[in-house]
Amino acid sequence: MKPHSVAIVGAAETTELGKIPNMSNLQLHADAALNALADAGLKPSDIDGVACCREEPTEIAYYLGITPKWVDGTAVGGTSFLIHVRHAAAAIASGLCSTVLITHGESGRSNVAKARPPVHPGSLNGQFEMPYGVMGPPTMFTIPLLRYMKTYNVPIEKIAMVPVVQREWAAMNPRAMFRDPITVDDVLNSRMIAWPFRILMCCLVTDGGGALILTSADRAKDFPKKPVYILGTGESVETRLISQLESYTSSRAFRVSSAKAFEESGIKLSEVDHLMIYDAFAHLPIWGLEDLGFCGRGEAPDFIAERNTAPGGKLPLNTNGGGLSYTHTGMYGMFALQESVRQMRGEAPAQVKDAQIGVCQGVGGMFAAAGTIVFTNQDP
Amino acid sequence: MTDYKKPLPQPTPETQHFWDGCREGKLLLQRCRDTGKAYFPPRPFSPFTGSRDVEVFQASGKAKLFSYVINHRPARGFEDDAPYAIAVVELDEGVRMMANIVDCPQTPEALQLDMPLEVVFEKVSDTISLPKFRPARS
Numbered sequence: 051m052k053p054h055s056v057a058i059v060g061a062a063e064t065t066e067l068g069k070i071p072n073m074s075n076l077q078l079h080a081d082a083a084l085n086a087l088a089d090a091g092l093k094p095s096d097i098d099g100v101a102c103c104r105e106e107p108t109e110i111a112y113y114l115g116i117t118p119k120w121v122d123g124t125a126v127g128g129t130s131f132l133i134h135v136r137h138a139a140a141a142i143a144s145g146l147c148s149t150v151l152i153t154h155g156e157s158g159r160s161n162v163a164k165a166r167p168p169v170h171p172g173s174l175n176g177q178f179e180m181p182y183g184v185m186g187p188p189t190m191f192t193i194p195l196l197r198y199m200k201t202y203n204v205p206i207e208k209i210a211m212v213p214v215v216q217r218e219w220a221a222m223n224p225r226a227m228f229r230d231p232i233t234v235d236d237v238l239n240s241r242m243i244a245w246p247f248r249i250l251m252c253c254l255v256t257d258g259g260g261a262l263i264l265t266s267a268d269r270a271k272d273f274p275k276k277p278v279y280i281l282g283t284g285e286s287v288e289t290r291l292i293s294q295l296e297s298y299t300s301s302r303a304f305r306v307s308s309a310k311a312f313e314e315s316g317i318k319l320s321e322v323d324h325l326m327i328y329d330a331f332a333h334l335p336i337w338g339l340e341d342l343g344f345c346g347r348g349e350a351p352d353f354i355a356e357r358n359t360a361p362g363g364k365l366p367l368n369t370n371g372g373g374l375s376y377t378h379t380g381m382y383g384m385f386a387l388q389e390s391v392r393q394m395r396g397e398a399p400a401q402v403k404d405a406q407i408g409v410c411q412g413v414g415g416m417f418a419a420a421g422t423i424v425f426t427n428q429d430p
Numbered sequence: 431m432t433d434y435k436k437p438l439p440q441p442t443p444e445t446q447h448f449w450d451g452c453r454e455g456k457l458l459l460q461r462c463r464d465t466g467k468a469y470f471p472p473r474p475f476s477p478f479t480g481s482r483d484v485e486v487f488q489a490s491g492k493a494k495l496f497s498y499v500i501n502h503r504p505a506r507g508f509e510d511d512a513p514y515a516i517a518v519v520e521l522d523e524g525v526r527m528m529a530n531i532v533d534c535p536q537t538p539e540a541l542q543l544d545m546p547l548e549v550v551f552e553k554v555s556d557t558i559s560l561p562k563f564r565p566a567r568s
Contacts, residue, residue: 170440177439178471179528181560182516185505189516197497200543245500245513245538291471293518293528298497 053315054430056139057270057277060090060263061391064155067377068227070257074163078155078259079110086151086261091274097263099141099150101134104165104381110153120147126287127414128328128381131262132421135387136283138264148265155259156379162257174291187330191416192247194298195333199246201299202348206246210237211355212332213250213374218361220371222400227254228375251332253373253382260384262391267430278394281407282315282424284308292416299348301413303420304341308411311422312343319343323405324393325365326386328413329372335359338411339367342422366402369393383412383421394427434554435507441557445472447486452559457489457549459523470525491549493519493563496526500536519547519563533564 062085064070064078073081079102087093100107100118103125111118122137124130131154138150157164169176184190198204214234220226232250240250270277286306288295296302312319319342327338339350344365353359359367370376370389377385390410392398406428412421441449448471451458459468462476463483475482498517501508508514515536520526532550534540546566551559 171438172440172442174471176437177441177445180437181439181554182528182530183436183501183505183508183511183514184516184528185501185503185508188503189499189501189505192499193497193516193518195497196499196543242502242513244502244516247499291528293526294471298518 051140051143051283051314053281054279055143055267056264057267057279058262058391059265059270059273059275059277060086060092060261061388062086062089062261063385063388064259067225067258068256069159070157071160071162073157073257075155075157075165076105076109076113076163078157078257079105079153080113080155082155082259082261083110083114083151083153086263089275090263092149092263097149097151099138099147101138101150102153103130104156116151118147120150126419128330128383129412129414129419129421130381131383131387132410132412132423133285135262135264135280135423136285136421139280139283142264142266148269150264152262152264153259154261154379154381154384156381157257158255158378158380159257179291179293187416188247188252189244190292191331192244193292194295195246197298198333198336204348204351206238207234208351208355209332209336210234210251211351212329212335213237215354215357215360216329216368216372216374219369219400220375222361223370223376224399226371226376227256228371247331253330253378254375256377256379258377258379258385260388262387276395276427278391279426279428279430280423281317281426282311282313284310284314284422285420287414287419288417290415290418295417301337301341301417301420303417304337304411304413307420307422308342311424315424317407317424321407322365322409324369324390324402324408325367326390326408326410327367328382328386328411329368329374330378330382330413332374334413335367342409342411361400369398369400369402383414386410386412387423390423390425394425396427436505436554437507438555438558444474448472449558451488452551452561453557455551457491457561458486459489459521459525460484460486468523468525470527490522492522492566493547493549495531495541495543495545495547496520497543498531498541500538515541517563527561530562531564532562
């Protein structure tokens, strides 16, 4: 897709974040959607394309009173929303529809009417992973880290710096769930989940949602908020089996997705002012920094420990506090996108001064999928 | 065995030979004849070339510990095992698989990456024996 042809003109999260027992999973989608529509000054009848996952696009379109000409229900985990942005941009650029609403809502903490798809015992996961006592992402997403630490001789104290630095960003965000400063000792003395991962190295579990509205760049200036243009996009998938990843020190999906987005955007890495890397667990920003090319192999832990990604550093990363401190409903990609948009609009609580180019990197499943979006606030 | 509470795999037509092999104490892998490369999990075609020209062969059962976590929040049925290691092993034939490590303390000190392992089969039902690995004795 040609850079600058599509823009985000509406963006919002649910009114509340964290613990929202008075809303169903479906209503969280709607609450976010209504906030995004208000942000863009639109009504449901102005929308002609819908994308979402876990809840069907059919359910969301009906519930909100939308008659779509285009739908996308791509569901490859928490990065799905980045992929929805990519698909929506292509659909708008090729004339399939004009104004797309992307929604996410998840009652991850309160579990109000949230569908949880079971793992079939005859599926590949059911036959070759479930019998060994896996217990959700904390016991699978985490398996590669020991191999990385041995390969690059990285001590656990360096990994623990990831949540420490992100908590500094969270402290500047009134909506972040955890805002009190933490130290490496706090991280390494917190409750053991799956060695070497302790609870402060694992993301939150919250209720919430978010929604985005996209339209063509030529219409984008007519909206109340400053347009956030899409410069480049990428996506890829690898495998749902953590045991079968090609590598335990790098993600193929990250590399393929980000290379495509950077190629399309024409930007250089040195031009990136603001970066979001989906952090379900403490090692993900390390994988992201290396696979996207910001750091050499094995160098990201030092890069983070030396405060390059911290407030005041040269590459501000996960400036909302991330999934580790801000919020994580179960599918965090929408919240990474929301922070990218806030930074490009200049309205983030921990605003990066004069940020012009932002990159958002998502992960789906457990290194199973990836999506990448390059944004800018600069008019074509 | 009838009170086995842990998740049981349900073989499919494409994986039945693997589970039949496990029941007989054999770790059966498949190999793509075009490339000579082994692969796992089972499927009746090569993931490298798409060719259906593949063969089943018995693996050596020798492996190395590739990576792992020690889970402190047990899955259903694993309450008496926690904390227990969930490991990925790399077989001498080049493929990796998830497994538990048995006959070994479930501690970081005892579980060293790259330690040599060998396959054992744990009979958990009349039809299913799960491949697991223990520190190599030979």
